[in-house]
Amino acid sequence: MPVDTSPPRDVRSLFPRLEALLPHVQKPIQYVGGELNSTVKDWDATDVRWALMYPDAYEVGVPNQGVMILYEVLNEQPDTLAERTYSVWPDMEALMREHGLPQFTVDAHRPVSAFDVLGLSFATELGYTNMLLALDLAGIPFNSADRTMDHPIVIAGGHSAFNPEPIADFIDCAVLGDGEQAVLEITDVIRAWKAEGRHGGRDELLMRLARTGGVYVPRFYDVDYLPDGRIQRVVPNRPGVPWRVSKHTVMDLDEWPYPKQPLVPLAESVHERMSVEIFRGCTRGCRFCQAGMITRPVRERSITGVGEMVERGLQATGFEEVGLLSLSSADHSEIAPMTKGLADRYEGTQTSLSLPSTRVDAFNIDLANELTRNGRRSGLTFAPEGGSERIRKVINKMVTEDDLIRTVTAAYSAGWRQVKLYFMCGLPTETDEDVLQIAELAKKVITTGREVTGSRDIRCTVSIGGFVPKPHTPFQWVGQLGHEATDARLAKLRDAVRSDRQFAKAIGFRYHDGKPGIVEGLLSRGDRRVGKVIKAVYDAGGRFDGWSEYFSFDRWMTAADQALADEPVDVDWYTTRDRDNNEVLPWDHLDSGLDRDWLWEDWQDALTGTEVDDCRWTPCFDCGVCPQMGTEIQAGPTGATLLPLTVLNSARDRVLSTADAE
Amino acid sequence: MARKPEGPPPPPAVQRLRMHYAKRGRLRFSSHRDFQRAFERALRRAAVPMAYSAGFSPHPKVSYAGAAPTGTGSEAEYLEIALAQACDPEQLRRAIDESLPPDLDVIEIVEVPVNGAPSLADRLQASVWALRLPGVAYDEAARAVGAFLAAPAVEVSRMTKNGLRTFDARGPVVALEVADTPGDGPATGEQPGPCAILRLVVRHVTPAVRPDDVLTGLRQIGALAPPETPAVTRLAQGPLDESSGAVSDPLAPDRGDVGA
Ligand code: SF4
Numbered sequence: 072m073p074v075d076t077s078p079p080r081d082v083r084s085l086f087p088r089l090e091a092l093l094p095h096v097q098k099p100i101q102y103v104g105g106e107l108n109s110t111v112k113d114w115d116a117t118d119v120r121w122a123l124m125y126p127d128a129y130e131v132g133v134p135n136q137g138v139m140i141l142y143e144v145l146n147e148q149p150d151t152l153a154e155r156t157y158s159v160w161p162d163m164e165a166l167m168r169e170h171g172l173p174q175f176t177v178d179a180h181r182p183v184s185a186f187d188v189l190g191l192s193f194a195t196e197l198g199y200t201n202m203l204l205a206l207d208l209a210g211i212p213f214n215s216a217d218r219t220m221d222h223p224i225v226i227a228g229g230h231s232a233f234n235p236e237p238i239a240d241f242i243d244c245a246v247l248g249d250g251e252q253a254v255l256e257i258t259d260v261i262r263a264w265k266a267e268g269r270h271g272g273r274d275e276l277l278m279r280l281a282r283t284g285g286v287y288v289p290r291f292y293d294v295d296y297l298p299d300g301r302i303q304r305v306v307p308n309r310p311g312v313p314w315r316v317s318k319h320t321v322m323d324l325d326e327w328p329y330p331k332q333p334l335v336p337l338a339e340s341v342h343e344r345m346s347v348e349i350f351r352g353c354t355r356g357c358r359f360c361q362a363g364m365i366t367r368p369v370r371e372r373s374i375t376g377v378g379e380m381v382e383r384g385l386q387a388t389g390f391e392e393v394g395l396l397s398l399s400s401a402d403h404s405e406i407a408p409m410t411k412g413l414a415d416r417y418e419g420t421q422t423s424l425s426l427p428s429t430r431v432d433a434f435n436i437d438l439a440n441e442l443t444r445n446g447r448r449s450g451l452t453f454a455p456e457g458g459s460e461r462i463r464k465v466i467n468k469m470v471t472e473d474d475l476i477r478t479v480t481a482a483y484s485a486g487w488r489q490v491k492l493y494f495m496c497g498l499p500t501e502t503d504e505d506v507l508q509i510a511e512l513a514k515k516v517i518t519t520g521r522e523v524t525g526s527r528d529i530r531c532t533v534s535i536g537g538f539v540p541k542p543h544t545p546f547q548w549v550g551q552l553g554h555e556a557t558d559a560r561l562a563k564l565r566d567a568v569r570s571d572r573q574f575a576k577a578i579g580f581r582y583h584d585g586k587p588g589i590v591e592g593l594l595s596r597g598d599r600r601v602g603k604v605i606k607a608v609y610d611a612g613g614r615f616d617g618w619s620e621y622f623s624f625d626r627w628m629t630a631a632d633q634a635l636a637d638e639p640v641d642v643d644w645y646t647t648r649d650r651d652n653n654e655v656l657p658w659d660h661l662d663s664g665l666d667r668d669w670l671w672e673d674w675q676d677a678l679t680g681t682e683v684d685d686c687r688w689t690p691c692f693d694c695g696v697c698p699q700m701g702t703e704i705q706a707g708p709t710g711a712t713l714l715p716l717t718v719l720n721s722a723r724d725r726v727l728s729t730a731d732a733e
Numbered sequence: 734m735a736r737k738p739e740g741p742p743p744p745p746a747v748q749r750l751r752m753h754y755a756k757r758g759r760l761r762f763s764s765h766r767d768f769q770r771a772f773e774r775a776l777r778r779a780a781v782p783m784a785y786s787a788g789f790s791p792h793p794k795v796s797y798a799g800a801a802p803t804g805t806g807s808e809a810e811y812l813e814i815a816l817a818q819a820c821d822p823e824q825l826r827r828a829i830d831e832s833l834p835p836d837l838d839v840i841e842i843v844e845v846p847v848n849g850a851p852s853l854a855d856r857l858q859a860s861v862w863a864l865r866l867p868g869v870a871y872d873e874a875a876r877a878v879g880a881f882l883a884a885p886a887v888e889v890s891r892m893t894k895n896g897l898r899t900f901d902a903r904g905p906v907v908a909l910e911v912a913d914t915p916g917d918g919p920a921t922g923e924q925p926g927p928c929a930i931l932r933l934v935v936r937h938v939t940p941a942v943r944p945d946d947v948l949t950g951l952r953q954i955g956a957l958a959p960p961e962t963p964a965v966t967r968l969a970q971g972p973l974d975e976s977s978g979a980v981s982d983p984l985a986p987d988r989g990d991v992g993a
Contacts, residue, residue: 094804094962099762107834335774337767389774421791
């Protein structure tokens with residue numbers, strides 16, 4: 072008997088029911104949708120439908136580039152529909168439960184459970200409890216094993232998907248790497264399966280996805296453990312399932328100029344600007360940086376491609392700031408002509424440019440001045456990451472103290488008065504001495520600043536984040552520093568900064584305690600057994616773990632004690648324990664392209680403080696990615712320049728047309 | 734910030750315009766700050782030649798007056814902008830309206846002299862509100878309104894940014910009546926049923942008495958407890974004629990003031 076493609080579902084808008092709740096919640100506009108450049112398509116005119124979720128509050132999720140790109144790529148397909156959904160705050164959650172309102176999309180306010188796919192983008196593991204919240208409110212069973220043909224396929228993407236093992240029970244699939252081509256391939260598989268009558272049910276669909284080699288279906292792999300708790304092996308449990316699943320890499324960024332029409336929310340969001348990704352990937356080789364390791368090789372968008380996206384995006388949005396986004400934006404081979412060209416083009420329009428994540432050594436003050444020519448000047452942020460020269464060699468952050476002082480001097484001479492320095496605490500091999508060097512560096516920065524400006528009115532803010540070892544990095548084997556040790560080290564640093572009355576007022580000191588880092592560490596390098604902990608935390612009320620006002624360390628530790636009581640492992644085992652080379656890591660079957668032996672060697676090099684250069688300007692150092700993934704570095708310079716545009720003025724001509732006639 | 738802004742000061746304002754706009758439908762849930770952001774972005778998309786303030790962080794010159802609270806619709810919102818290049822008001826109205834999200838609608842723009850125009854904010858003396866009360870019958874509403882109007886004062890409390898404030902919700906109420914024609918159905922929800930509509934005229938005072946304060950007063954003194962969330966819309970705001978209680982168009986004195 073042929074099974075019909077989709078059962079009829081009630082996809083009428085939930086908005087009338089939602090509307091009655093809105094007067095009773097904080098910031099109701101976040102649930103209303105209707106953002107500029109958002110899309111509502113006819114449900115019945117499409118046959119594959121995605122609900123895309125960024126599992127955090129709307130104000131964090133709505134500017135997320137990944138979701139914005141996929142939303143647009145999918146909606147450009149005539150037969151495909153994509154809508155967005157975000158985590159609801161506890162005040163709304165309570166009302167939704169009281170009134171039986173399910174998790175809804177903000178575009179057409181349809182129930183998430185009615186879609187073919189729920190695609191979640193995880194920028195951080197701290198969104199896992201929010202995924203459970205969304206599943207719960209959507210009426211989708213927590214465990215993938217309990218889902219039926221009536222439930223969406225739950226797919227995880229984003230950086231955390233490079234080790235999805237802690238959420239293996241809750242997701243149906245994970246996709247590694249760049250999403251824009253991958254979502255189209257998945258859509259095709261689903262479309263064909265539906266058109267053929269959905270034969271074989273969910274299992275068949277998941278099998279077809281797994282066979283592509285680019286979609287990880289955790290349930291098709293068995294994990295065996297050794298008596299001491301380590302993993303013995305991870306093996307496919309049925310024929311046709313690949314031993315390893317590969318990441319996706321988009322090769323020509325100019326062919327993917329998304330988002331073309333960035334979303335402009337009415338509500339305030341964390342990034343009140345539009346962003347253009349100027350390149351993807353980074354081969355600086357900072358050993359702590361998972362983003363750099365898993366997004367290799369470097370693929371630049373051309374200067375002209377960037378220019379077109381900026382122009383199109385500004386016209387479509389009206390934003391007054393453009394962020395030139397990447398992992399290290401000053402490294403673009405044509406960053407100087409790009410920023411100068413853009414600054415020239417938008418002269419007199421109150422449009423400012425920003426370069427988030429800028430390296431100390433690549434930065435120069437001409438660039439800083441171009442960036443702020445047309446608009447506002449915020450402080451300059453530099454990230455030396457490590458306080459001492461020694462530790463910077465360990466992490467392969469090749470910045471000397473002289474580099475830093477030279478750059479900061481130039482910044483102060485050019486009129487900047489506020490410099491922010493970002494460091495990490497808890498790096499491998501780190502001692503108190505390495506961290507105390509941060510204070511010395513900050514003092515030197517202030518001293519130099521006072522000298523070159525002749526003024527005492529300068530400031531330097533030191534921001535410290537706790538280091539969390541991540542999968543697919545050379546530090547994936549290292550034991551994390553415990554939270555007590557982190558806190559003690561930071562207290563010493565704080566005292567060192569404050570004790571010197573010459574500097575105490577000029578140096579700001581920002582840091583967080585080490586506890587959230589331990590939970591992040593548990594989730595980053597956890598295996599399938601950690602899923603029980605996540606569920607227990609959710610059941611105990613855990614949500615919005617990325618928000619300090621909601622995060623509870625004690626809730627996590629209590630849940631872990633209980634959930635792992637029958638296992639030979641505990642939180643320390645996952646976080647502060649060193650692993651050796653022959654231990655099977657939970658993510659070893661997920662292929663980021665990095666050669667495991669190269670990672671191990673790089674870890675050994677770290678221990679001896681041996682630096683590795685950048686393969687963009689030195690020969691390939693065989694990290695493994697390019698041959699494994701069939702990719703290559705794509706970098707300029709192209710030699711093209713940005714011409715001034717007259718487009719902006721044409722809109723203005725319209726409003727001016729009959730006035731101003733003297 | 735010690736740094737001095739570089740370059741010449743921004744060009745001066747050559748034209749001042751007053752805008753009447755509406756906040757409708759779903760966008761009644763936008764806050765005033767949400768509106769400001771959307772409006773300033775719309776100005777940029779429409780390439781309106783705004784005059785900017787001088788200084789380190791130049792801002793487009795926009796003055797907002799008497800915005801309706803989050804959650805209430807409004808047919809009568811007003812603001813004023815200053816331009817660095819003169820524009821035709823009707824062309825401008827169309828361009829800004831197109832650039833704003835649907836449900837934020839520009840109704841009219843009138844030009845006023847750059848200097849010396851009487852203040853718009855001073856003219857916004859009172860508001861006329863419609864309060865749709867789904868599930869509330871005419872008689873029930875009329876009884877509560879009668880009790881409210883008969884009281885010399887009705888003390889209500891509301892959480893504000895500065896904590897809990899208690900004030901009289903009765904004094905500033907110029908008029909409160911139940912509309913004769915019963916509503917044609919509830920504003921929210923799906924059940925048909927009675928739906929009383931109140932018409933409220935309230936004087937602008939400090940602290941402001943808002944429609945929800947009057948609803949609180951009606952609940953306290955007239956035991957009026959709407960089973961569903963009332964839908965509140967501002968119908969008009971402007972100069973108040975004390976004797977008749979009429980609220981007139983605040984832009985009327987400006988029309989034909991400049992040019993034409
Ligand atoms: S394989 Fe070679 S060229 Fe490619 S990213 Fe690795 S080091 Fe660079």
